[in-house]
Amino acid sequence: MEWYLPVIWAMLIGAAVAFYVTLDGFDLGIGILFPWSRSERERDQMMRSVAPFWDGNETWLVLGGGGLWVAFPVAYAVIMPALYLPVIVMLLGLIFRGIAFEFRTISHSKTGWNYAFVIGSTVATFAQGVILGGLIQGIPVKDNAYIGGALDWATPFALFCGLSLVIGYALLGATWLVMKTEGPVAARARGHAVWLLLAVLVCMAVISLWTPLTQQRIADRWFSTPNIFYLWPVPLVTALVAYGCWRWLERGREVLPFLAAVALFLLGYLGLVISNFPYLVPPSLTVWETAAAPASQIFMLIGTLFLLPMVLGYIVLVYWLFRGKVREGESYH
Amino acid sequence: MDHFDPVLLARLQFAFTIIFHIIFPSFTIGLSAYIATLGALWLRTGAERHHLLMRFWTKIFAVSFAMGVVSGIVMSYQFGTNWSRFSVVAGNVVGPLIGYEVLTAFFLEATFLGILLFGFNRVPPWLYVLSAAVVAFGTLLSAFWILSANSWMQTPAGYELRNGIAYPTDWLKVVFNPSFPYRFLHMVNAAYLTTGFVVLAVGARHILSGNYVEGGRTMMRMAIALLAILAPLQLLIGDQHGLNTLEYQPIKVAAMEGHWDGSKPGDFAIFAWPDEKAEKNLYEISIPHGSSLILTHEWNGLFPGLTSVPAQNRPPVAPVFFAFRIMVGIGLFMIAAALFGALLWWRRRLFDTRWYLKVVSQCWWIGFVAVISGWIVTETGRQPWLVWGILRTADATSPVPSASIAGTLALFVLCYGVVFSTGIYYINRLIAQGPMGPGPLPAGEYAGNRPISAAGGTE
Numbered sequence: 001m002e003w004y005l006p007v008i009w010a011m012l013i014g015a016a017v018a019f020y021v022t023l024d025g026f027d028l029g030i031g032i033l034f035p036w037s038r039s040e041r042e043r044d045q046m047m048r049s050v051a052p053f054w055d056g057n058e059t060w061l062v063l064g065g066g067g068l069w070v071a072f073p074v075a076y077a078v079i080m081p082a083l084y085l086p087v088i089v090m091l092l093g094l095i096f097r098g099i100a101f102e103f104r105t106i107s108h109s110k111t112g113w114n115y116a117f118v119i120g121s122t123v124a125t126f127a128q129g130v131i132l133g134g135l136i137q138g139i140p141v142k143d144n145a146y147i148g149g150a151l152d153w154a155t156p157f158a159l160f161c162g163l164s165l166v167i168g169y170a171l172l173g174a175t176w177l178v179m180k181t182e183g184p185v186a187a188r189a190r191g192h193a194v195w196l197l198l199a200v201l202v203c204m205a206v207i208s209l210w211t212p213l214t215q216q217r218i219a220d221r222w223f224s225t226p227n228i229f230y231l232w233p234v235p236l237v238t239a240l241v242a243y244g245c246w247r248w249l250e251r252g253r254e255v256l257p258f259l260a261a262v263a264l265f266l267l268g269y270l271g272l273v274i275s276n277f278p279y280l281v282p283p284s285l286t287v288w289e290t291a292a293a294p295a296s297q298i299f300m301l302i303g304t305l306f307l308l309p310m311v312l313g314y315i316v317l318v319y320w321l322f323r324g325k326v327r328e329g330e331s332y333h
Numbered sequence: 334m335d336h337f338d339p340v341l342l343a344r345l346q347f348a349f350t351i352i353f354h355i356i357f358p359s360f361t362i363g364l365s366a367y368i369a370t371l372g373a374l375w376l377r378t379g380a381e382r383h384h385l386l387m388r389f390w391t392k393i394f395a396v397s398f399a400m401g402v403v404s405g406i407v408m409s410y411q412f413g414t415n416w417s418r419f420s421v422v423a424g425n426v427v428g429p430l431i432g433y434e435v436l437t438a439f440f441l442e443a444t445f446l447g448i449l450l451f452g453f454n455r456v457p458p459w460l461y462v463l464s465a466a467v468v469a470f471g472t473l474l475s476a477f478w479i480l481s482a483n484s485w486m487q488t489p490a491g492y493e494l495r496n497g498i499a500y501p502t503d504w505l506k507v508v509f510n511p512s513f514p515y516r517f518l519h520m521v522n523a524a525y526l527t528t529g530f531v532v533l534a535v536g537a538r539h540i541l542s543g544n545y546v547e548g549g550r551t552m553m554r555m556a557i558a559l560l561a562i563l564a565p566l567q568l569l570i571g572d573q574h575g576l577n578t579l580e581y582q583p584i585k586v587a588a589m590e591g592h593w594d595g596s597k598p599g600d601f602a603i604f605a606w607p608d609e610k611a612e613k614n615l616y617e618i619s620i621p622h623g624s625s626l627i628l629t630h631e632w633n634g635l636f637p638g639l640t641s642v643p644a645q646n647r648p649p650v651a652p653v654f655f656a657f658r659i660m661v662g663i664g665l666f667m668i669a670a671a672l673f674g675a676l677l678w679w680r681r682r683l684f685d686t687r688w689y690l691k692v693v694s695q696c697w698w699i700g701f702v703a704v705i706s707g708w709i710v711t712e713t714g715r716q717p718w719l720v721w722g723i724l725r726t727a728d729a730t731s732p733v734p735s736a737s738i739a740g741t742l743a744l745f746v747l748c749y750g751v752v753f754s755t756g757i758y759y760i761n762r763l764i765a766q767g768p769m770g771p772g773p774l775p776a777g778e779y780a781g782n783r784p785i786s787a788a789g790g791t792e
């Protein structure tokens with residue numbers, strides 16, 4: 001029990017983060033792509049395609065952060081101070097983009113809130129990438145507390161992760177627009193998606209080389225025997241999915257490119273999990289060392305097993321209710 | 334920069350962000366319930382008036398809710414960023430409560446909000462109104478869990494300490510800790526009162542301006558019917574809440590009353606200036622034996638005074654003392670305003686008594702001030718403890734340099750200042766325009782008396 005509980009929780013939180021990244025990823029991506037739109041009508045259409053969902057999508061972030069606190073309070077207490085500045089900048093970014101949804105429709109001039117939406121989305125995404133990079137590169141810990149400085153996270157690697165995530169979310173956003181809109185918006189998104197796909201592949205390749213080169217433990221994980229025999233399909237499948245995404249974009253398919261982009265994200269995520277498990281705070285604290293009391297983990301687990309399927313149920317209901325394409329000029333509220 | 338006290342900065346940052354956050358829940362908890370009620374009325378009567386009002390308030394709700402969500406997400410991360418020791422010491426107990434809040438409440442609200450805001454053309458009317466009710470229920474659940482967490486920090490129960498870390502032993506006792514029932518009822522009632530006064534004020538404004546008299550009357554009647562019951566009720570709940578606090582946190586009550594010397598019966602100070610150095614009140618105007626009567630129901634009843642504990646274990650007296658007076662003062666004014674309104678209504682003079690309409694039309698903000706004051710009483714009165722008797726605020730902070738906290742605090746002040754003042758400006762404009770106003774009401778939505786059926790799909 002003492003061994004399994006933290007592993008189960010790590011998987012649950014991992015799932016919450018995966019949900020967050022794919023779901024909020026596409027709506028943040030819409031914000032990143034906003035500057036390439038041509039008119040207010042187009043921007044209305046783009047926003048309308050995510051407006052009923054963004055709040056629910058962002059709730060996965062609260063679940064991820066909250067879940068970390070519930071199940072691994074020590075990890076939460078180390079990671080947050082270590083990545084203090086990027087976390088707060090992310091929150092501020094999310095504020096500006098979140099309120100832009102409502103404010104944009106009721107203000108007389110939309111321009112200001114368009115900027116808030118673009119800058120907020122991009123900054124929040126970049127900060128999330130930096131947080132990810134900051135985690136991967138390792139956090140110095142002593143006596144279960146962070147001992148580094150305020151700017152330790154600011155390395156070229158973390159900043160590159162930030163950039164990569166901006167490109168990645170833009171890809172998710174572009175393929176979402178291909179699926180959910182029509183007319184010029186969809187056509188332009190299709191063009192963007194091809195280039196973004198290429199850029200994402202470059203980023204993934206760079207990160208896959210950079211991490212094992214600088215982190216011995218990650219190199220050992222991937223390139224030692226027997227691991228390498230199990231792990232070589234991961235890059236291969238990634239390449240196949242990327243190829244599929246490109247073909248489907250070229251052939252005018254509407255839903256498949258989005259699904260392929262999501263799969264690409266999940267594969268990249270899987271790669272990171274493989275690199276870092278069982279560390280929650282690499283390279284020092286594992287899931288077992290940071291776990292909450294078993295009584296707390298069980299109390300929460302019971303509820304989660306009942307509630308999560310329900311939550312997923314009504315989330316599916318909402319996506320189903322708002323299925324189909326958003327036309328240009330469709331009303332906001 | 335490091336000579337700034339990081340604890341003080343972290344507290345300032347927390348207080349600033351939570352005060353902003355609580356403004357929005359106080360309004361959205363009540364408003365969602367009001368919208369659901371209007372929806373139910375509309376389904377039953379089919380009256381266009383109810384439908385119009387529902388759509389009107391939903392637009393205002395959308396703006397407030399968005400601000401509540403984004404400021405709330407900040408809160409959930411503040412525990413880790415600024416209070417990481419707290420996360421470790423209390424995480425085993427408080428963590429799951431917040432976890433349940435996310436799973437039972439936040440997802441429910443966020444998901445059905447999508448239907449409420451954007452589903453009007455897509456779903457049948459009953460599902461549309463049901464979504465409003467689900468959102469209202471979600472906000473209540475959210476209040477349930479967060480207040481349980483907060484109450485546990487005030488009156489911890491159902492746990493044991495090992496190596497200074499709290500471990501849960503009995504979850505029922507944790508969730509339903511001694512102060513929770515009072516705090517939950519008091520806060521939810523506060524949220525309904527807050528919304529009630531906003532609706533009342535808006536109704537009065539529409540009658541006064543003559544723009545939308547019919548809707549204004551409906552709003553005023555509904556608000557007064559509710560407030561005439563809830564405002565007096567709040568006094569009763571608050572009284573019981575205070576007695577409970579006297580049992581578990583007597584020093585907080587002493588600070589609320591400005592009561593220094595516990596060997597004498599307490600007078601109720603209507604005004605005073607508590608002087609913490611001299612350990613007495615200056616310029617006091619008081620009702621003799623008033624506090625003793627309220628708290629012990631006896632003329633000469635005794636209760637602990639501030640001097641019964643060493644100075645470093647006392648909360649800051651002045652903020653608690655004044656905030657308490659502001660809250661109770663507003664509470665009494667609310668009772669008067671609501672009962673007088675009910676009297677006018679009964680005499681059929683409600684809509685012609687212009688001075689009354691003018692007064693209440695200016696009262697939209699009083700609930701917010703009372704809520705914030707109430708929380709200042711509760712939270713400041715708990716100092717120097719963060720978790721009563723277990724963890725001191727000063728021991729709970731994160732290992733983050735002052736410069737980081739000060740810098741981000743400045744950012745918060747700047748961003749919140751811009752964002753929330755525009756938000757309030759927009760809400761005001763929406764209200765001023767009224768349901769018929771020139772706002773962004775897309776044509777076609779009000780085409781008929783009946784909502785466009787779901788089968789029709791879009792447009």
Ligand code: HDD
Nearest residue numbers: 344347348351352355479482483708709712713716719726
């Ligand atoms: C679950 C925990 C929790 C909840 C639900 C609340 N608070 Fe709180 N509050 C804290 C946990 C806390 C804290 C972490 O314990 C603080 C931070 C520093 C401190 O002294 O206590 C605090 C401080 C604090 C302060 C500063 C007091 C001081 O430093 O002297 C204010 C004014 C408030 N809070 C107000 C509120 C309001 C308006 C709330 C309503 C939403 C609220 N709190 C809910």
Ligand code: HEM
Nearest residue numbers: 059357358361398401402405406408409439472475476479
């Ligand atoms: C420190 C304390 C608090 C934290 C950490 C916190 C956290 C949050 C978060 C993360 C959200 C956004 C949820 C979403 O994505 O929908 C939120 C919204 C909300 N919170 Fe808080 N909250 C706190 C205090 C309170 C209190 C005391 C109450 C009620 C009495 C409350 C009631 C609500 C409600 C009703 C909402 C949803 C409605 C809205 O956003 O306006 N919160 N809170």
Ligand code: HEM
Nearest residue numbers: 516519523526568571572575578661664703704707708711
């Ligand atoms: C009418 C007389 C009232 C009395 C006697 C009263 C009493 C109290 C007391 C004793 C507390 C502190 C409890 C503690 O910290 O342990 C409190 C807190 C609070 N009050 Fe009041 N109150 C009154 C009116 C109001 C009104 C009108 C509102 C808002 C509309 C309000 C909102 C709050 C809030 C939000 C809190 C903090 C949360 C809590 O501890 O419940 N109160 N009240």
